[in-house]
Amino acid sequence: MKKLIKKIIILGAKKAFQKGLLKADIFPNMNIEQPRHDAHGDLSTNFAMISAGVQKMPPRKIAEIVISCINDSNGIIKKIEIAGPGFINFFLKDQAWYPFLKKIHDQNKNFGSLDYGKGEKVLIEFVSANPTGPLHVGHGRGAVVGDTVGNILAFAGFDVQKEYYINDSGQQIKTLGISVWIRFLQSLGHDIELPKDCYQGNYINDIALELNKKMGVELAKLITKNKAEVEKDKKDGILICAKYAAEKILKNIKHDLTCFGVKFNNWFSEQSMYDSGLVMETIEKFKKKNIIYEKDKAWWFKTKNLGDEKDRVVIKKNSLTTYFASDIAYHLEKFTRGFDRVIDVWGADHHGYIKRINACLDASGIKTNKFDVILIQLVNLLRDGEPVAMSTRAGEFVTLKNIIDEVGSDAARFIFLSRSFDSSLDFDLKVAKQKTNENPVYYVQYVHARIAGIMAKALSCGINSDVYSDSNLDVSSLKELEEIKLIKILTMFPEIIKKSAETLNPHVIFTYLMTLASAFHGYYNKHKVITEDKDLTLARLCLVFAVKKVIGNSLFLFGVSAPDSM
RNA sequence: GCGCUUGUAGCUCAGCUGGAUAGAGCAACGGACUUCUAAUCCGUAGGUCACAGGUUCGAAUCCUGUCAAGCGUACCA
Numbered sequence: 001m002k003k004l005i006k007k008i009i010i011l012g013a014k015k016a017f018q019k020g021l022l023k024a025d026i027f028p029n030m031n032i033e034q035p036r037h038d039a040h041g042d043l044s045t046n047f048a049m050i051s052a053g054v055q056k057m058p059p060r061k062i063a064e065i066v067i068s069c070i071n072d073s074n075g076i077i078k079k080i081e082i083a084g085p086g087f088i089n090f091f092l093k094d095q096a097w098y099p100f101l102k103k104i105h106d107q108n109k110n111f112g113s114l115d116y117g118k119g120e121k122v123l124i125e126f127v128s129a130n131p132t133g134p135l136h137v138g139h140g141r142g143a144v145v146g147d148t149v150g151n152i153l154a155f156a157g158f159d160v161q162k163e164y165y166i167n168d169s170g171q172q173i174k175t176l177g178i179s180v181w182i183r184f185l186q187s188l189g190h191d192i193e194l195p196k197d198c199y200q201g202n203y204i205n206d207i208a209l210e211l212n213k214k215m216g217v218e219l220a221k222l223i224t225k226n227k228a229e230v231e232k233d234k235k236d237g238i239l240i241c242a243k244y245a246a247e248k249i250l251k252n253i254k255h256d257l258t259c260f261g262v263k264f265n266n267w268f269s270e271q272s273m274y275d276s277g278l279v280m281e282t283i284e285k286f287k288k289k290n291i292i293y294e295k296d297k298a299w300w301f302k303t304k305n306l307g308d309e310k311d312r313v314v315i316k317k318n319s320l321t322t323y324f325a326s327d328i329a330y331h332l333e334k335f336t337r338g339f340d341r342v343i344d345v346w347g348a349d350h351h352g353y354i355k356r357i358n359a360c361l362d363a364s365g366i367k368t369n370k371f372d373v374i375l376i377q378l379v380n381l382l383r384d385g386e387p388v389a390m391s392t393r394a395g396e397f398v399t400l401k402n403i404i405d406e407v408g409s410d411a412a413r414f415i416f417l418s419r420s421f422d423s424s425l426d427f428d429l430k431v432a433k434q435k436t437n438e439n440p441v442y443y444v445q446y447v448h449a450r451i452a453g454i455m456a457k458a459l460s461c462g463i464n465s466d467v468y469s470d471s472n473l474d475v476s477s478l479k480e481l482e483e484i485k486l487i488k489i490l491t492m493f494p495e496i497i498k499k500s501a502e503t504l505n506p507h508v509i510f511t512y513l514m515t516l517a518s519a520f521h522g523y524y525n526k527h528k529v530i531t532e533d534k535d536l537t538l539a540r541l542c543l544v545f546a547v548k549k550v551i552g553n554s555l556f557l558f559g560v561s562a563p564d565s566m
Numbered sequence: 567g568c569g570c571u572u573g574u575a576g577c578u579c580a581g582c583u584g585g586a587u588a589g590a591g592c593a594a595c596g597g598a599c600u601u602c603u604a605a606u607c608c609g610u611a612g613g614u615c616a617c618a619g620g621u622u623c624g625a626a627u628c629c630u631g632u633c634a635a636g637c638g639u640a641c642c643a
Contacts (some may be wrong), residue, residue, distance in 0.1 A: 352570080
């Protein structure tokens with residue numbers, strides 16, 4: 001609709017120029033928007049105001065001229081007004097909106113999908129939690145945002161791959177091994193303390209006990225008399241524990257994510273880049289280019305003159321690589337795999353890393369605008385307004401699995417999307433379980449269920465949905481204000497998808513869903529769909545079925561179910 | 567110190583690539599079920615958009631500065 005109005009204005013302006021009424025045939029990029037107030041029409045443009053400069057005329061005068069030259073060949077315009085400083089307000093006939101219902105029914109599950117992405121290959125990496133412990137709330141938010149952004153981009157015409165980066169290498173895995181090893185020794189009755197820098201959670205105990213049961217005898221053979229040796233990472237026992245624990249925990253992570261409806265196309269192992277030599281190859285390449293240099297017996301990446309505050313170490317004095325080293329290799333590898341765009345989802349506390357990743361892309365000749373980071377702010381886990389005690393040190397925390405089991409996947413996902421990712425989020429377990437207005441998921445799902453109820457009743461009256469979703473149906477009996485308003489909101493859906501894809505922010509769709517749901521509930525309370533009037537009934541069924549489809553398409557992107565009854 | 571993010575109703579937040587009278591929900595108060603699901607709706611009330619300047623026809627939105635909160639600024643991962 002906006003496109004159509006834009007075209008009408010441009011044609012009008014061109015005609016005005018040909019007639020000599022306008023001085024220039026330069027037409028700046030105008031905005032067409034739906035005004036907040038009904039008194040300002042259905043659609044409004046600032047065309048006259050932004051043209052004041054090039055036309056060297058007052059905005060209201062330009063508006064007058066353009067309007068006089070406008071040709072409404074489709075017969076959709078009821079009235080045009082000039083308002084305020086020079087807005088041109090369009091009041092449209094009801095019939096202008098009707099074709100969109102047909103479009104929604106025809107396109108069905110594809111309504112809202114775009115070719116905006118033009119098949120560009122996008123890799124979105126998210127969660128990527130270390131396999132050293134269970135997922136918690138923060139991971140949950142990242143998981144849902146990443147998964148949903150991926151869905152939205154795919155819907156908007158990108159070729160999307162979702163990936164999980166497994167940090168299965170380095171210090172934290174060794175620490176994991178030591179933690180399990182010591183718990184194992186404790187389970188055999190050895191008098192030994194678990195060091196403070198080890199993982200304290202109960203799940204470590206569980207793994208140790210499991211190991212004891214499965215291969216306790218073989219493991220026990222690896223114990224040496226010297227307790228001081230315990231923490232040396234070369235110990236076979238520790239290596240076995242590390243490998244077993246990491247695999248076990250990763251398996252649980254995968255399971256939890258599956259329960260949460262989060263699917264990945266690929267699981268990428270950090271260790272695999274060491275095994276294949278890719279990390280060292282990458283470092284050598286940069287050494288040759290003098291971008292990695294030696295200082296103080298360590299090797300540094302020149303990130304400072306590429307926007308970072310200082311250079312960063314990639315190989316430490318002790319000749320071990322840093323996390324950054326494999327990260328460089330990984331991010332470059334993403335591009336060599338052929339992706340046009342790379343998106344990472346990180347916790348906001350990692351924001352300092354953006355500059356250094358950008359620096360290494362820059363040094364490799366990759367445009368940094370091909371790389372986006374979605375920074376997710378904190379989640380505060382509450383129960384009835386009170387913070388839930390979360391002590392990682394003591395190993396006491398509510399896991400993501402606990403939350404899903406308690407409140408359900410739908411409620412959890414929807415709440416994670418209920419705030420823009422750049423503001424912190426209060427996740428209240430009590431509210432998430434409540435079936436009230438405070439809990440937005442039911443508000444939206446209820447729309448879907450209510451419409452399903454109406455359609456079921458229609459069917460029992462012998463009215464099949466084929467009848468009212470038919471392209472040739474006459475919907476001209478839709479005259480109520482609420483009905484036209486609903487169609488207007490429905491027509492916005494593709495723009496909402498575009499905006500969401502542009503900003504990589506699902507929250508745009510969340511806000512839209514709330515608006516649509518609110519408009520529907522208002523309509524539902526005021527007007528009956530199924531009435532004695534056959535034509536009106538069919539037209540209204542056509543309308544609410546279209547609402548149901550748009551709600552369904554949105555919830556599908558969110559990974560939230562759209563129930564037919566509640 | 568420097569950098570990033572945030573500051574909007576009593577509370578939780580939208581609105582931010584400049585537009586007309588700044589919007590929801592919760593909490594408060596008053597109403598609506600003989601009906602297609604009341605997990606809903608309607609109404610009332612609630613504001614120095616942190617503060618001060620600047621840019622212009624026009625600023626919650628852009629720029630600068632100040633204040634406040636969170637985070638970051640490792641040869642940690």
